Amino acid sequence: MITGKNYIGFSLSGKGTKTYKTLDPKTNQENPTFFIEANSEEIDKALQMATAAFPVYSNMPGTKRAQFLNAIADEILDLGDELIQTYMSESGLSEGRAKGERGRTIGQLRMFASLIETDHWRHPIIDKAIPDRAPIPKPDLRQLLIALGPVVVFGASNFPLAYSTAGGDTASALAAGCPVIVKSHPMHAGTGELVASAIIKAAKDTGMPEGVFSNLNSAGIEVGQQLVKHPRVKAVGFTGSIRGGRALYDIAAKREEPIPVFAEMGSINPVIITSKALKNRATAIATTYSKSINLGTGQFCTNPGLILAIESPALTSFINDLGEKTTAIASQSMLHPNIHKAFENKGTEVIAQEGTTLVARYKAEIPNNHARATVVTVSGTAFLNNSNLHQEVFGPFSMVVKCSDEAQLLDVISNLEGQLTGTIIAEEEDYKSLQPLIEKLQNRVGRIIINGVPTGVEVCDAMTHGGPYPASTDSRFTAVGSQAIKRWVRPFSYQDFPEELLPGILK
């Protein structure tokens, strides 16, 4: 049952005075529950409890924390249809997507649970003493990763489950041994509360200390700001806009004790198509990319917003084909009227820039908050001269840049801001000459895909979901995959410890 209250530790709490409701973007109708924004007292209490829970929770054996994570997964499944219906009513997303995202969320929790069954993920290093080394003996040194402390996780608008309350940031931080305080996303506060109730139930059932998790409602930016400023908070996870992520980064950097902010932000995910690939299979590429552009109504951070190729008649016909196919796919609702409005405005802004040509825009009547998929094109020179064209249009929008030659294409890549991904569509005969392109692109992105699409971020060990700024605030870490756990830990050295005082894995 959704109460509209916050979870401060194990207790429901609604002491604040600000309330808000969520909205179904498919109908533009508000959902019934009033959510009560957390007040300063509740924020303080959540952090006080998290700080008290930290030494207990972080020093627990990994197997105990793994039980907790697995129990969260079970409890989320147990929420059954109420969760799926709430998710759909707060996001406009389909039942298939809801269930798929629930599966991914559960998969992530179980992956981290399995990771921490042993302490190998803590990168144990044993450097034995050399007592007879000259001129001075070498001491015994052993190193292990340890948890940072309480972590604040901001729910993401575009992943109500997989990157919100019990999403990748929460799962990885809890796995690492950090208590988590979630700043719930206001657009799906009901989904958030349901998932929070599952986490609280799992925490109680598996004997976790109270304070290991809290869930705070918030409609505006104040709660988030207070959390990031709070001296008891030791790290922050965020997925969202560049403006939002940078604001949090700036607050954290100004603290007396600065803390890391892992903000995964905007990206236009350049796709480079070689002339040979265009010549051989333009139609298939257009079909594949029309789907990738529309996937999740374009509301993925890996949406292919930029396609680069060298001018040719084949490119011209590809562009027209891509436009047709992209706008032939039935329009879907976006997550929220605000997101829909921003998509419409930004798209229109880009089309109005000098040198851009509108290739196609979805024409059929659109119901409430449905997105009009859009394809535009521009010359390489115009693109290079206008950084307004380099910005993300969040939604089903893609721009094809017609480069005059290979040199201009490389120049365009060098002038891009940092990106999550880059994709190269190439023929086998191209491979031997791709190295310069790969090197240029590698310097701007966190992941390169050959002959695929950037959408679909595999949750696995070798995934890098992050990249040079502004794709993320810290390119040295990934937000997706098992290594996301590294964001919440630091190395610690045990020097000349007697055996009995060493952690098991270092013995």
Place this chain on the structure above:
Amino acid sequence: MITGKNYIGFSLSGKGTKTYKTLDPKTNQENPTFFIEANSEEIDKALQMATAAFPVYSNMPGTKRAQFLNAIADEILDLGDELIQTYMSESGLSEGRAKGERGRTIGQLRMFASLIETDHWRHPIIDKAIPDRAPIPKPDLRQLLIALGPVVVFGASNFPLAYSTAGGDTASALAAGCPVIVKSHPMHAGTGELVASAIIKAAKDTGMPEGVFSNLNSAGIEVGQQLVKHPRVKAVGFTGSIRGGRALYDIAAKREEPIPVFAEMGSINPVIITSKALKNRATAIATTYSKSINLGTGQFCTNPGLILAIESPALTSFINDLGEKTTAIASQSMLHPNIHKAFENKGTEVIAQEGTTLVARYKAEIPNNHARATVVTVSGTAFLNNSNLHQEVFGPFSMVVKCSDEAQLLDVISNLEGQLTGTIIAEEEDYKSLQPLIEKLQNRVGRIIINGVPTGVEVCDAMTHGGPYPASTDSRFTAVGSQAIKRWVRPFSYQDFPEELLPGILK
């Protein structure tokens, strides 16, 4: 030969108008060479060359970069006595220390060379495709650490060799594949230029691209500020004061593209002595610690500036004994008149605080810039009530805090700022009850030493030299040991790459 000029790539350059000299603190006489501060044009050129060198250098096989690092070590040795004499005349440190530090510097270079002989340090992960996975196939993903880009290293006043021009920051960044621009420390600009000449010679001899290294002179803060603001710089290494490190961190955080600053800053390195240890071996502990306090004239970031124990007659006599022994060791010159003055002033300031008692201060006549070793004591309550007592006094200075009981001792630890190290002096019979103390201390430090001294930072795989702020700006990385290389890299994923385009280690 020392010219006083900058190295901009392979060329000596002295286009600036500001000049300065170094000073021998033992005589208070200036050394002869005029050093010419780098100007904006030279800074730009160094960064332009570093940026051009980056793709070539970072994509070179590790074995080639290893040759370069080993050649630097050889060339530093080849500088022979000129380097040792210059070092001594610019730092007031002894010949033994000069040679020891040279040995450490060379050891670090060779350690990183050996680390990068293979690509295993780049943490390769191979996640193979599962083409028949339902509902969608799993792509092939492989991950490797790649270099960030040009790095700026600030020379440290207290390590003219091991943490300056070719010190740990430079060696690890060069090993990672990052070109390095050194902001030379003005107090030992001659030592810096000599070592820079060795790096340049090694770079030429091993076929490195020009721009892989530059050395910039600077007397004030302007060159450093310009470097950290420069858009081509991708990371910064610094060892020094909290004020200096924080200023650089703040500049980097305000950039359009924020970059990581690894500043290793102040620390008072708490040492906890159990009552049983005091009872059994107070004299031996006092002897050991009087030496550790005086080591390097107290000018180590791991100097034991704070000793904690529970009140007892044994503690009182230990304090007096420590005072006598610490001030019985012959006084030595500090690195520079400014450092000496700061030591005198800060020490006097602390002694003037309410509740502190001066136990002993070095009494004999002191020559130019020699340090008066000092031991003070204070009650746990007074310490807890006055954060002025928690600040570092850089030099041979230590404060013994007399705690009323175990609870107050734990309280003192919880109220400390972040530290590089913590030390516990305990008897075997104490071990079974040490866990709560270790947990509290672990939360505040990067390394705990049992029954040793914090000074002497072993260069090895398991070393953590870093800690919660303000010990360092980023506790997630170490500044010493082989893992210091991780500061200069980020993960990168190869998705569905054909075999021929994968780096060797990922095949």
